[in-house]
Amino acid sequence: MKDILKKFPDQDRREFLAYSAKAFLGVGLMPLAVRSSAFASASPERMPTAKNVIYLYMAGGMSHLDTLDPKSDRSVKGPVEAIGTKEAGIQISEYLPAIASQMDKLALIRSLSSTQGAHEEGRYFMHSSYTKRGTIVHPGMGSWLVKMDGPRNPNLPGVIHVGSPNPGGGNGFFEQKFAPLVIGNPEAGLQNSKIRKGTTEKEFEDTVMLTNAFDSEFHRKYNQKKTRAYTDMYDDAIKLMKSRDLAAFELDQESKHIREAYGTNPFGQGCLLARRLVEHDVRFVEVTLGGWDTHTNNFERVSENGQVLDQALGTLLADLENRGMLEETMVVLATEFGRTPKINDNEGRDHSPTAFSCALAGGGVRGGQVYGETDTTGKFVKGEKVEVPDFNATIAYALGVPLEKTVYSPSGRPFRVADKGKPILSLFG
Amino acid sequence: MNAQACLCFCSLVWLGFPSNAAVDFDRQIKPILEEKCYRCHDDEKVKGDLRLDSPEGILAGGKGGIVLVPGEPNESSLFILTTYPKDDPDYMPQKGEGLSKPEQNLLKAWIEKGASFGEGFVHDQNPRVRSKFAEADPDSVRKYMIMGDALEIVENLRASDLLVDTVNHDSSLFEVSYTHADRGPGEFELTSLAPLKESLKKLTLARTRITNEDLSSLSELASIEYLDLSRTEVDDHSLDFVSQMVNLRTLNLRDTKVTDEGLLKLANLKQLERVYVWGTLVTSTGATRLEKRIEGLAVKLGTSILPPNRGRSPQR
Numbered sequence: 001m002k003d004i005l006k007k008f009p010d011q012d013r014r015e016f017l018a019y020s021a022k023a024f025l026g027v028g029l030m031p032l033a034v035r036s037s038a039f040a041s042a043s044p045e046r047m048p049t050a051k052n053v054i055y056l057y058m059a060g061g062m063s064h065l066d067t068l069d070p071k072s073d074r075s076v077k078g079p080v081e082a083i084g085t086k087e088a089g090i091q092i093s094e095y096l097p098a099i100a101s102q103m104d105k106l107a108l109i110r111s112l113s114s115t116q117g118a119h120e121e122g123r124y125f126m127h128s129s130y131t132k133r134g135t136i137v138h139p140g141m142g143s144w145l146v147k148m149d150g151p152r153n154p155n156l157p158g159v160i161h162v163g164s165p166n167p168g169g170g171n172g173f174f175e176q177k178f179a180p181l182v183i184g185n186p187e188a189g190l191q192n193s194k195i196r197k198g199t200t201e202k203e204f205e206d207t208v209m210l211t212n213a214f215d216s217e218f219h220r221k222y223n224q225k226k227t228r229a230y231t232d233m234y235d236d237a238i239k240l241m242k243s244r245d246l247a248a249f250e251l252d253q254e255s256k257h258i259r260e261a262y263g264t265n266p267f268g269q270g271c272l273l274a275r276r277l278v279e280h281d282v283r284f285v286e287v288t289l290g291g292w293d294t295h296t297n298n299f300e301r302v303s304e305n306g307q308v309l310d311q312a313l314g315t316l317l318a319d320l321e322n323r324g325m326l327e328e329t330m331v332v333l334a335t336e337f338g339r340t341p342k343i344n345d346n347e348g349r350d351h352s353p354t355a356f357s358c359a360l361a362g363g364g365v366r367g368g369q370v371y372g373e374t375d376t377t378g379k380f381v382k383g384e385k386v387e388v389p390d391f392n393a394t395i396a397y398a399l400g401v402p403l404e405k406t407v408y409s410p411s412g413r414p415f416r417v418a419d420k421g422k423p424i425l426s427l428f429g
Numbered sequence: 430m431n432a433q434a435c436l437c438f439c440s441l442v443w444l445g446f447p448s449n450a451a452v453d454f455d456r457q458i459k460p461i462l463e464e465k466c467y468r469c470h471d472d473e474k475v476k477g478d479l480r481l482d483s484p485e486g487i488l489a490g491g492k493g494g495i496v497l498v499p500g501e502p503n504e505s506s507l508f509i510l511t512t513y514p515k516d517d518p519d520y521m522p523q524k525g526e527g528l529s530k531p532e533q534n535l536l537k538a539w540i541e542k543g544a545s546f547g548e549g550f551v552h553d554q555n556p557r558v559r560s561k562f563a564e565a566d567p568d569s570v571r572k573y574m575i576m577g578d579a580l581e582i583v584e585n586l587r588a589s590d591l592l593v594d595t596v597n598h599d600s601s602l603f604e605v606s607y608t609h610a611d612r613g614p615g616e617f618e619l620t621s622l623a624p625l626k627e628s629l630k631k632l633t634l635a636r637t638r639i640t641n642e643d644l645s646s647l648s649e650l651a652s653i654e655y656l657d658l659s660r661t662e663v664d665d666h667s668l669d670f671v672s673q674m675v676n677l678r679t680l681n682l683r684d685t686k687v688t689d690e691g692l693l694k695l696a697n698l699k700q701l702e703r704v705y706v707w708g709t710l711v712t713s714t715g716a717t718r719l720e721k722r723i724e725g726l727a728v729k730l731g732t733s734i735l736p737p738n739r740g741r742s743p744q745r
Contacts, residue, residue, distance in 0.1 A: 047597040135517045152592060154609055260736035281608065315734055322731030324659065324681040324705035364597075400595070406504065413513065414503055420494060 048398035048428050050330040050363025051152065053142070054274045055286040056313065057126075058335035059164065060119065060293030061356075063349050065341060065378045066302040067093050067309075068357035069110045076341040076377050078299055087368040095306030098314025104368045105317050105326065105361045107427050111372020111381040114337050114353040114388050119293070122336030122353060127169030129389040129419040136409060140169020141395060142284030143178040144417045148401050153281035155243035157181040157236070160277055162270040164288035173409040177232050180286070186266060186273040189249035193241055208238065248280035249273070258319075263311040271312040275319055278329055292335065296346040309333075317361055330363030330398050334391075341377040355381045358391060363398045364428050371427060389421025397423035452539035454484075454546045461532050465511075465522050481507075484546040499544040499552050502537040511536070579603075582624045589621070596630045596655075604631035604655075607639070617643035622650055631655040635681070641667050648673035657681040659705070665691025677701055683731075684708035689715025696722040707731035 065071055070082035070093045082091040085103035092100055092108075099106070116122040121132050128138035139147070146158035159180040171179035183190065195204050211234075219227060240246065247253065251273060262268040270287040277285050289309060294301045313333065320326045338356025339349035355374045361367060372384035393403055396417045403423065406414045452458065462481050468474070470491075471482040479491025487507065490496045498504040510521040511528040520527070528536065539545075544552070583593045583603070590610040596602035603625050607617065617639055622629055629650060635657045644663075647653075647670045654676050658667070664686040671680065672694045679702060680695070688710040695701060701723050706716065707730065716728035 047599060049597050051594075133518060135514055152594075152606075152609075257736055258734060261734045318732050318734055322705075322707045322729070322734070323683055324657075324679075324703070324707075324729065327679070400597075408503070411514075412503075414509060 048364035048400075049327050050395075050398040050400075051328040052278045052282070053145070053284045053330050053332060053363075053395065053399065054271070054278060054316070055141070055284065055332045055334065056271070056309075057123075057164070057168070057286055057288045058292050058309070058333070059123065059288050059290040060335075061122070061337045061339055061351055062292045062335040063294060063298060063302050064110070064338040064355070064357035064374075065349070066299065066339075067096060067306060068108050068359060069338075069374060069378055071341070071376065071378050073341075073376055075343075078343055078347075080299065080302075090368070090370055093306065095303050096310045096314075098310045102314055102317040102361075105321065106367055107360045107365045108357060108370045109359065109372055109386055109391065109424070109427075110355075110357045110370060110374055111384050112338075112356050112358055112386045112388070112391060113381050114356070117337060117351050117353045119336060123168040125388050126334060126336050126392075128172065129392045129417070129421055130415070136411070136413060137170070137172045138415065139172030139174045139178070140180070141392060141417070142169065142180055142286065143171040143174050144396070145284055145399055145401055147174050147178045147407075148405070148417070149283075149399070151281075152283055153245060155239050155245045156248065156277070156280060156282050157240075158282065159284045160282055160286075162186050162273055162285065162287045163266055164286075164290070169286070173411075173415075177236065180284075183249075183273070186269040187251055189251065190246065193246060193249075195241065245280050248276050248282070251276070261311075261315045261319075263308055263315075265308055267308050268312040268315075271316045275316060275325075278325065279323070294339065295344070295348040295350055298339070298343065298348045320362065326362040328363065330365065330395065331361040332395060333359040338378070341379050352379060355379060360394070360427065365398070366427065366429060369427070371424060386424065387421065389419040390424060391421070393418035393421030393423040394427060397425075398428070451545075452535060452542055454539065457535055458539050461528065461536065465525065465528055465532075468522065468525055484550075488552075497540065497544055500541065502540040505540050505544075508533070508536050508540055579628070586621070586625075601628060602630045603628050604633065605629065606633035606635075607637050608633055608635050610637075612637060612639075614638050614640045615642055619643060619646045620649060627652045629653060631657075633657040634661060635659045637661060639663070641670070644670040647671065650674075652676055654700075655679045658685060659683045661685055663687065665694070668692070668694045671695065672697065674698065675700065679703045681705045682709060682711075687711060689718070692716070692719050692728070693722075695719060699723060701726050703727050703729060705729045705731075 065076060066078070066080050070080060070091060071077050072082070081094045083094045083097065083100055084091055085100035087103045090103055090108070092103075114122055114125060116125045116131065124130075124132045124138075127140045130138045140159075142159035151158035157180070159178070160183060161180040162183045163186065164182075169180075181190075195201065215231070219231065251259065251269060254272060254276075259269070259272065262272040267287060267289040274285040274287050289305065291301065291305050313331070317326070317331065320329055320331070335356065335358065337351055337353035340352045342349070344350060355378060372386055373382045374380060375382045396403055401417050403416065403418055403421070406416055408414055466481045469476040470479050470486075472480065477491040477493060479493075479496065480486030480489075487497055488495075493506065496505060496507040502508045506521075510519055511533055513520040515527060522528075586593050586605065592604075592606040592609060594604045594606075596604045605622055605625070617634075617637075619632075622632075629652050632650065632653050632655070636659075639658070639661050641664075644667050651674060653674055656671065656674065656677060656679070658671075659681045660683070662685070663682065665688055667685075668687060668691045671677070675698060677698050678700050681704075683705045684707070686709070687706065689712055692704070692706070692711055692715050695704070696719060702725060704719070704726070706728060711728070711730065713730060716730050720726050720728055
């Protein structure tokens with residue numbers, strides 16, 4: 001027996017043991033399946049539990065120095081003081097008191113590093129793990145998730161973006177049905193989702209039938225993936241119109257004090273909408289907060305923006321925990337790059353992609369920890385550098401999207417969900 | 430439009446290299462590398478830390494990682510980058526004339542055949558963990574996780590509109606959700622989950638119209654560790670059935686009608702770690718009473734969520 005086992009590489013041996021134990025003991029339904037992750041051999045103590053993601057994107061480059069990675073050097077910090085958090089030993093900026101009180105749920109990553117120093121390119125890289133190319137458009141994480149693992153609610157889109165006409169991560173080369181649904185104003189909800197006034201249900205059905213009759217010849221002739229993708233889209237839209245899940249978009253079903261707790265601004269309401277959508281099993285909701293490109297007047301603007309973020313994220317984490325949703329919902333706080341330690345002549349900070357901070361919560365992430373650090377100025381990463389693809393690999397790993405699986409674009413080029421990124425396993429469990 | 434696409438496709442027919450003939454590295458591959466690749470990847474100029482002028486160099490790869498995966502041309506950048514459109518920033522070679530179609534095919538065939546560098550040459554055992562799903566069709570959602578006997582059971586359940594998924598990405602454990610199945614009161618037939626046996630770990634009945642009558646067969650599904658009954662008509666009587674679930678670790682009862690009295694029925698569930706009772710009539714007294722009976726249990730009453738009071742009005 002020993003000799004047989006020796007022939008297996010480590011991971012296989014472990015799987016074999018688990019397999020035979022279950023088979024011989026008659027436990028469970030084996031042999032059914034194999035572990036989904038190639039990283040099983042280095043698996044953390046507890047497997048991640050994420051199913052859905054609320055991805056909060058700070059567009060413009062959030063100053064890490066004035067938010068998640070405050071510095072003590074007077075020439076770097078400007079007027080911003082650090083405050084203690086719920087976790088002893090972890091300090092963040094005084095602009096984020098509500099987030100500080102939720103630190104037991106958050107893992108801060110202070111050692112992110114990007115190769116892209118311009119907004120559009122940085123945002124694209126952050127969302128897709130690939131640098132921008134003229135010849136191909138890469139899918140974002142939400143589209144990967146739905147493509148590989150399917151939606152959980154058959155009536156609602158799997159990916160929804162709130163608050164940004166240019167969210168940075170679309171369906172890329174995947175079919176249109178994996179594209180995010182874009183909601184401009186969270187309070188307006190989903191537009192044009194009801195049958196037009198004055199049209200009866202019967203009339204609507206007749207119209208749909210007539211459309212199908214006109215199209216049927218074409219569909220018969222060109223029964224291909226691309227043409228089917230378009231019909232699927234119409235079917236999905238009709239399913240959504242008739243669904244009770246449309247209520248997910250109705251923010252006025254929430255009490256006044258909950259709405260105010262999230263913040264009576266588009267981002268706060270967007271976060272509330274995100275919670276409602278995930279409650280209805282939408283898998284990936286991205287909410288964007290702009291205004292972080294603080295080349296001028298950095299401290300006043302970060303303070304204002306920080307307050308909006310602080311209120312929304314602080315409330316969101318408490319609300320998810322109350323509802324028992326944090327275990328399956330991963331909350332991501334991300335941005336395209338950090339900002340310079342040097343305060344420029346306009347009281348501003350400029351782009352600095354060499355080091356910046358992001359944060360994760362829920363979905364199996366162990367809260368109350370900091371991963372990685374920057375030097376005393378915050379310009380460079382000092383230890384445990386996390387490249388952008390590594391960060392995305394961590395999210396994909398938590399969701400169970402196979403990192404090692406290669407998918408080919410229609411032009412035959414190979415891509416993976418997080419390119420060659422490696423997940424940070426120590427964040428889990 | 431579509432006819433055109435079809436014609437294009439036809440014109441791309443393989444410019445045939447007989448795929449069963451062995452390809453000789455020294456005679457057939459090396460000259461291609463010499464002509465097209467050495468310009469930037471030999472001992473004089475080592476772009477991207479990559480040397481292609483020796484088998485060792487090719488195997489070592491460069492800054493971007495390994496370039497050759499024997500048997501997998503599409504995973505080998507040594508081959509795949511030569512097939513990109515010429516204006517692509519990643520296209521190789523970046524200088525000089527690119528590989529012709531026959532040359533590409535030769536390179537592809539050589540890698541497919543195992544990328545031998547000559548007679549008697551043996552590659553090290555591939556240290557990379559290979560994907561077990563490489564052949565799976567990504568169009569068929571979630572199928573890639575589940576195989577064998579289970580697939581049939583799972584597909585039967587899915588055919589009755591249930592969502593069946595793996596738990597924490599461990600494909601020997603299953604989760605079933607009724608949330609989107611549109612079952613009326615009395616139509617849940619929880620016993621239909623019995624074929625999943627011990628593998629059933631998670632059951633979600635949130636937002637459904639489940640009744641106590643439906644719940645009475647819960648005891649037959651004792652392997653469940655996670656039960657979500659939130660936002661249903663579940664009441665204290667329902668907890669009589671839940672109290673049979675000895676393996677239960679997490680129970681979500683938020684926005685239901687349970688009270689302190691009902692909660693106490695769970696006292697014999699020694700594995701219980703978390704019970705969510707936000708939006709119920711459970712009080713802190715009731716929560717503490719149950720916590721005292723079960724070691725390691727947290728009854729989550731929830732923290733109150735209040736609008737901030739900081740004297741500054743939020744940005745609009």
